[in-house]
Amino acid sequence: xxxxxxxxxxxxxxxxxxxxxxxxxxxxxxxxxxxxxxxxxxxxxxxxxxxxxxxxxxxxxxxxxxxxxxxxxxxxxxxxxxxxxxxxxxxxxxxxxxxxxxxxxxxxxxxxxxxxxxxxxxxxxxxxxxxxxxxxxxxxxxxxxxxxxxxxxxxxxxxxxxxxxxxxxxxxxxxxxxxxxxxxxxxxxxxxxxxxxxxxxxxxxxxxxxxxxxxxxxxxxxxxxxxxxxxxxxxxxxxxxxxxxxxxxxxxxxxxxxxxxxxxxxxxxxxxxxxxxxxxxxxxxxxxxxxxxxxxxxxxxxxxxxxxxx
Amino acid sequence: xxxxxxxxxxxxxxxxxxxxxxxxxxxxxxxxxxxxxxxxxxxxxxxxxxxxxxxxxxxxxxxxxxxxxxxxxxxxxxxxxxxxxxxxxxxxxxxxxxxxxxxxxxxxxxxxxxxxxxxxxxxxxxxxxxxxxxxxxxxxxxxxxxxxxxxxxxxxxxxxxxxxxxxxxxxxxxxxxxxxxxxxxxxxxxxxxxxxxxxxxxxxxxxxxxxxxxxxxxxxxxxxxxxxxxxxxxxxxxxxxxxxxxxxxxxxxxxxxxxxxxxxxxxxxxxxxxxxxxxxxxxxxxxxxxxxxxxxxxxxxxxxx
Numbered sequence: 001x002x003x004x005x006x007x008x009x010x011x012x013x014x015x016x017x018x019x020x021x022x023x024x025x026x027x028x029x030x031x032x033x034x035x036x037x038x039x040x041x042x043x044x045x046x047x048x049x050x051x052x053x054x055x056x057x058x059x060x061x062x063x064x065x066x067x068x069x070x071x072x073x074x075x076x077x078x079x080x081x082x083x084x085x086x087x088x089x090x091x092x093x094x095x096x097x098x099x100x101x102x103x104x105x106x107x108x109x110x111x112x113x114x115x116x117x118x119x120x121x122x123x124x125x126x127x128x129x130x131x132x133x134x135x136x137x138x139x140x141x142x143x144x145x146x147x148x149x150x151x152x153x154x155x156x157x158x159x160x161x162x163x164x165x166x167x168x169x170x171x172x173x174x175x176x177x178x179x180x181x182x183x184x185x186x187x188x189x190x191x192x193x194x195x196x197x198x199x200x201x202x203x204x205x206x207x208x209x210x211x212x213x214x215x216x217x218x219x220x221x222x223x224x225x226x227x228x229x230x231x232x233x234x235x236x237x238x239x240x241x242x243x244x245x246x247x248x249x250x251x252x253x254x255x256x257x258x259x260x261x262x263x264x265x266x267x268x269x270x271x272x273x274x275x276x277x278x279x280x281x282x283x284x285x286x287x288x289x290x291x292x293x294x295x296x297x298x299x300x301x302x303x304x305x306x307x308x309x310x
Numbered sequence: 311x312x313x314x315x316x317x318x319x320x321x322x323x324x325x326x327x328x329x330x331x332x333x334x335x336x337x338x339x340x341x342x343x344x345x346x347x348x349x350x351x352x353x354x355x356x357x358x359x360x361x362x363x364x365x366x367x368x369x370x371x372x373x374x375x376x377x378x379x380x381x382x383x384x385x386x387x388x389x390x391x392x393x394x395x396x397x398x399x400x401x402x403x404x405x406x407x408x409x410x411x412x413x414x415x416x417x418x419x420x421x422x423x424x425x426x427x428x429x430x431x432x433x434x435x436x437x438x439x440x441x442x443x444x445x446x447x448x449x450x451x452x453x454x455x456x457x458x459x460x461x462x463x464x465x466x467x468x469x470x471x472x473x474x475x476x477x478x479x480x481x482x483x484x485x486x487x488x489x490x491x492x493x494x495x496x497x498x499x500x501x502x503x504x505x506x507x508x509x510x511x512x513x514x515x516x517x518x519x520x521x522x523x524x525x526x527x528x529x530x531x532x533x534x535x536x537x538x539x540x541x542x543x544x545x546x547x548x549x550x551x552x553x554x555x556x557x558x559x560x561x562x563x564x565x566x567x568x569x570x571x572x573x574x575x576x577x578x579x580x581x582x583x584x585x586x587x588x589x590x591x592x593x594x595x596x597x598x599x600x601x602x603x604x605x606x607x608x609x610x611x612x613x614x615x
Binding site: 002003004006007009010011059060062063064065066067070071108109112116229232233234235236237240242244245247248251252255256258259292293294295296298299300301302303304 | 393429435444447508510511593608609
């Protein structure tokens with residue numbers, strides 16, 4: 001069964017993309033991540049033009065983050081003030097990122113930049129997660145207590161910066177600069193690589209800002225909803241690269257898959273989950289990296305103007 | 311677009327059709343097409359080439375010059391949500407045909423189906439520190455978005471190079487106009503390799519195609535050719551050109567336009583995305599938010615039950 005995608009200007013196998021959406025949704029529900037970092041490469045591998053893949057994945061991220069954010073909100077796990085500061089940074093980063101997409105496309109380096117960004121971030125995050133998860137599995141075997149991420153009275157350079165603000169929910173009194181910078185960086189990256197950036201923001205919030213773990217996921221999701229929504233609108237206005245038909249297929253299958261993923265996740269052990277996720281992240285990283293180093297079949301490629309911008 | 315002008319007086323008319331009012335009424339379209347018909351016929355009559363002299367004794371009566379009349383199976387192709395590519399049949403007949411049978415090979419026919427010219431960038435990768443990176447680029451002001459050629463036999467055997475080149479017939483002679491800014495920087499050999507790359511990549515992509523024996527005579531005068539239009543064909547008008555040859559001499563030509571347009575939901579979505587991008591973006595976000603809310607609400611009810 002095929003359906004013609006009006007913006008990508010190609011027919012898509014509905015079953016293939018429904019399958020892809022539900023698989024990514026399942027994994028995102030299972031691991032509690034947005035899944036954009038898996039979805040965008042999969043879309044590109046299946047022949048969707050990179051700008052359309054990035055723009056459309058942003059819409060899917062909105063859908064998958066909304067339900068998560070609502071659930072966290074009801075459990076009072078969202079630090080709204082922190083979320084707003086991150087969001088302010090995220091908006092700036094996202095605006096710059098969408099412009100950057102336009103510039104890179106004109107220069108013919110967009111695909112390269114996306115691939116490099118993926119290899120770098122997935123490689124680093126995947127390796128860190130793998131090390132952590134292997135350690136956790138070993139600790140679980142020897143019945144050791146896990147290390148605490150945060151101990152009171154501990155300070156680092158982040159806490160010596162000016163413009164301090166009090167974040168009641170996170171029980172923090174820190175400068176507004178680090179959260180702004182983290183938000184901006186993640187917003188920028190999200191706009192370029194079509195991922196929510198939760199996989200970067202969550203570790204940054206825990207290790208750099210030293211936020212309590214229970215509010216990290218909720219606050220991150222809260223911020224991602226708004227940044228991804230803004231990114232979607234900007235990709236639509238600046239690059240004309242959001243395909244609503246493709247988005248709809250991915251959203252519907254994604255949100256359903258995510259619910260089953262979350263149910264399955266409740267039955268698996270945390271450290272095993274993280275080990276699996278690390279392996280998955282490294283696999284995607286290796287696949288993208290391979291295309292960068294392998295000799296291409298044809299050194300030449302051609303591109304037409306896509307929705308106005310060449 | 312320049313290619314059209316060369317062939318017929320109707321070129322100007324065609325330009326108006328391409329650039330002009332896009333949602334023109336079907337009545338106006340029919341009228342324009344009908345006018346195009348007349349024009350094309352007039353041109354055919356003006357074709358200066360004389361018919362080959364008939365062998366003496368074979369036929370006594372004074373012979374009328376052969377002309378070709380042709381049409382396409384569908385002059386308007388709608389791209390709907392179910393569009394998965396289609397096939398265009400170009401058919402026609404030779405008036406005053408002197409061909410004894412369909413298999414005689416007395417005439418040669420070339421059919422060209424061409425899309426609109428559009429700017430294209432060709433890029434070349436090279437290895438930079440172990441990574442394959444786009445390092446060279448070459449701009450073309452225009453390259454046809456789609457180009458298909460069908461003929462009764464290989465075109466090199468039908469007509470000479472200069473004619474093929476002048477009329478942009480064949481994959482080697484597709485009209486690719488390099489942009490001045492790129493020509494200044496590049497050497498002739500480079501330009502050639504970039505031109506070849508455009509044709510090669512489009513050929514691999516199924517957008518440029520060639521079928522040497524695809525025009526088939528069904529009778530003494532009737533011929534047909536079917537040309538594949540892939541699903542990812544760029545949306546825009548197409549032009550079908552038909553050339554009738556006899557021993558390397560062109561006897562007659564014919565031209566017909568094919569509309570390739572989005573229709574129904576596809577048209578509506580495209581129009582929405584291009585004319586009101588901000589609203590379209592917000593609409594997409596709204597769908598996403600509603601889907602997310604619905605899913606979490608549905609799941610919560612399920613979990614509670």
